[in-house]
Amino acid sequence: MSSTSSASLTFTTTSLRTSVRRTTPFHCASHRSRSSIGFNPLGFRGVRFHCRKTTTAYSMAGIAAAAATEKKKRVEVFDTEEDLAASLAKYTADLSDKFGKERGSFTVVLSGGSLIKSLRKLVEPPYIDSIEWGKWHVFWVDERVVPKDHVDSNYKLAYDGFLSKVPILPGHVYAINDALSAEGAAEDYETCLKHLVKSNILATSSATGFPKFDLMLLGMGPDGHVASLFPGHPLCKENEKWVTFIKDSPKPPPERITFTFPVINSAAYNALVICGAGKAGPVQAALGNSQNSDVLPVQMVSAEEEFTWFLDKGAASKL
Ligand SMILES: O=C(O)[C@H](O)[C@@H](O)[C@H](O)[C@H](O)COP(=O)(O)O
Numbered sequence: 001m002s003s004t005s006s007a008s009l010t011f012t013t014t015s016l017r018t019s020v021r022r023t024t025p026f027h028c029a030s031h032r033s034r035s036s037i038g039f040n041p042l043g044f045r046g047v048r049f050h051c052r053k054t055t056t057a058y059s060m061a062g063i064a065a066a067a068a069t070e071k072k073k074r075v076e077v078f079d080t081e082e083d084l085a086a087s088l089a090k091y092t093a094d095l096s097d098k099f100g101k102e103r104g105s106f107t108v109v110l111s112g113g114s115l116i117k118s119l120r121k122l123v124e125p126p127y128i129d130s131i132e133w134g135k136w137h138v139f140w141v142d143e144r145v146v147p148k149d150h151v152d153s154n155y156k157l158a159y160d161g162f163l164s165k166v167p168i169l170p171g172h173v174y175a176i177n178d179a180l181s182a183e184g185a186a187e188d189y190e191t192c193l194k195h196l197v198k199s200n201i202l203a204t205s206s207a208t209g210f211p212k213f214d215l216m217l218l219g220m221g222p223d224g225h226v227a228s229l230f231p232g233h234p235l236c237k238e239n240e241k242w243v244t245f246i247k248d249s250p251k252p253p254p255e256r257i258t259f260t261f262p263v264i265n266s267a268a269y270n271a272l273v274i275c276g277a278g279k280a281g282p283v284q285a286a287l288g289n290s291q292n293s294d295v296l297p298v299q300m301v302s303a304e305e306e307f308t309w310f311l312d313k314g315a316a317s318k319l
Pocket residue numbers: 111112113114115142143144154218219220221222225226227228251
């Protein structure tokens with residue numbers, strides 16, 4: 001039993017499809033009152049619920065139901081973004097340790113936006129000292145086609161808020177070539193990934209043949225976009241290229257490069273980090289009882305081994 005200050009749910013892809021029920025009031029058996037979240041939002045079988053008022057983790061019926069071959073899907077709901085950031089740091093550090101031992105390197109993909117702030121606890125003790133930063137290789141799931149010192153650059157955002165504070169080797173940070181056009185930068189990035197596959201730094205998915213990053217840390221926009229793959233945009237259907245480009249992004253700036261879904265979904269671990277009630281709609285569309293038939297990009301995300309949703313209370317408020 002672990003001590004935690006948050007609520008968290010664990011379930012499998014299969015249970016997601018078959019066991020969604022309406023909100024179920026959840027009562028903590030130890031203190032006999034509602035938890036700080038107050039309910040088991042998804043009503044899943046196999047829920048692991050961490051109650052804030054006690055330090056007990058609850059295993060409810062069906063928790064061991066996941067067959068060994070099933071891809072695991074987890075939803076973690078946190079009282080606050082602070083709790084979420086603490087859990088995200090531990091999750092990332094644990095995967096860094098696992099892949100560092102197994103492969104000798106750890107390939108991590110970042111998005112832009114608020115994700116970088118949510119990684120802030122990685123640059124603090126104990127992680128700043130315990131993580132083997134020399135094994136990290138850092139990539140971007142999408143990048144705006146602007147100079148690296150531009151205020152819109154995802155590289156600059158990550159450098160200022162995270163990378164400049166940890167001893168990752170500069171040669172292991174794969175920024176785009178900002179001297180190229182959007183098309184050229186996408187091609188150049190894909191070529192770079194192909195070299196890294198050849199040198200075995202980047203794994204290949206035996207299932208898909210696409211590169212298999214160890215961990216992707218993704219954000220989601222209020223319209224349900226992930227990376228620079230926007231609702232209704234033809235790029236969501238790209239199934240050959242590893243990296244592509246967009247010149248009409250509805251979110252400024254308009255010119256960007258982005259990983260495609262086959263690459264995103266070939267990652268070993270995908271984590272979607274979503275905070276704020278303004279994003280509750282697409283979260284509901286993906287995880288709750290939504291009637292909307294249009295499939296949002298966020299609903300197209302999966303992972304080869306495990307896909308985890310890190311939500312704060314606001315983002316989970318419609319579940
Ligand atoms: O470059 C980008 O714009 C991002 O990579 C983008 O996909 C981002 O992750 C989402 O828009 C969420 O951003 P926020 O967390 O800031 O809302």
